[in-house]
Amino acid sequence: xxxxxxxxxxxxxxxxxxxxxxxxxxxxxxxxxxxxxxxxxxxxxxxxxxxxxxxxxxxxxxxxxxxxxxxxxxxxxxxxxxxxxxxxxxxxxxxxxxxxxxxxxxxxxxxxxxxxxxxxxxxxxxxxxxxxxxxxxxxxxxxxxxxxxxxxxxxxxxxxxxxxxxxxxxxxxxxxxxxxxxxxxxxxxxxxxxxxxxxxxxxxxxxxxxxxxxxxxxxxxxxxxxxxxxxxxxxxxxxxxxxxxxx
Numbered sequence: 001x002x003x004x005x006x007x008x009x010x011x012x013x014x015x016x017x018x019x020x021x022x023x024x025x026x027x028x029x030x031x032x033x034x035x036x037x038x039x040x041x042x043x044x045x046x047x048x049x050x051x052x053x054x055x056x057x058x059x060x061x062x063x064x065x066x067x068x069x070x071x072x073x074x075x076x077x078x079x080x081x082x083x084x085x086x087x088x089x090x091x092x093x094x095x096x097x098x099x100x101x102x103x104x105x106x107x108x109x110x111x112x113x114x115x116x117x118x119x120x121x122x123x124x125x126x127x128x129x130x131x132x133x134x135x136x137x138x139x140x141x142x143x144x145x146x147x148x149x150x151x152x153x154x155x156x157x158x159x160x161x162x163x164x165x166x167x168x169x170x171x172x173x174x175x176x177x178x179x180x181x182x183x184x185x186x187x188x189x190x191x192x193x194x195x196x197x198x199x200x201x202x203x204x205x206x207x208x209x210x211x212x213x214x215x216x217x218x219x220x221x222x223x224x225x226x227x228x229x230x231x232x233x234x235x236x237x238x239x240x241x242x243x244x245x246x247x
Contacts, residue, residue: 006079008029084122094165153192158185158227168236
């Protein structure tokens with residue numbers, strides 16, 4: 001089976017490619033560095049020839065509201081059109097648990113627009129919703145740091161390691177289209193403050209971490225369960241403390 005991985009050079013994409021190849025599939029890396037640009041359409045027709053599945057794990061280089069919306073709208077529109085012309089039978093996209101509950105954020109509005117385009121395209125599809133990655137604890141803290149203080153909303157999070165996300169995406173790619181959403185999360189829920197504290201402590205980061213009722217998550221206000229998956233989510237096995245101990 002030929003699977004084209006858009007964003008195949010990134011954190012998740014490279015892992016998806018490796019897993020698919022390990023299981024005997026023809027996984028093709030598609031990224032600007034390999035001559036495939038979803039924003040301009042360059043190389044799309046050529047790379048999709050003979051493909052059964054397209055996996056889109058690409059991300060916007062800018063999180064500024066207008067830029068990120070333009071990225072996901074343009075790239076997804078071009079990709080879906082090229083897939084129809086090439087006869088691709090399954091479109092798989094990686095998105096985020098809680099996207100529809102985070103619409104105060106420009107980034108999540110753009111991810112919702114991406115999902116809406118996929119649903120309206122007529123292409124058979126599967127959307128994988130993942131929770132926050134273990135690897136992004138520091139980046140999340142950086143985004144809400146004021147001086148030497150990290151201010152976090154009073155909410156829970158159920159993070160997952162990128163390896164387990166890639167496994168879920170790869171498994172979805174070789175299965176039948178669900179024409180809906182598959183959720184995947186780690187095995188443990190934490191308060192955001194606890195998750196970030198554990199991540200920064202492992203890196204000897206001295207910043208002060210506090211829960212602030214006025215703090216937002218990428219511009220969106222959170223309720224306690226906004227970032228948590230539903231009861232039918234696939235629960236991966238890797239625990240955060242075990243992963244930290246291996247770093």
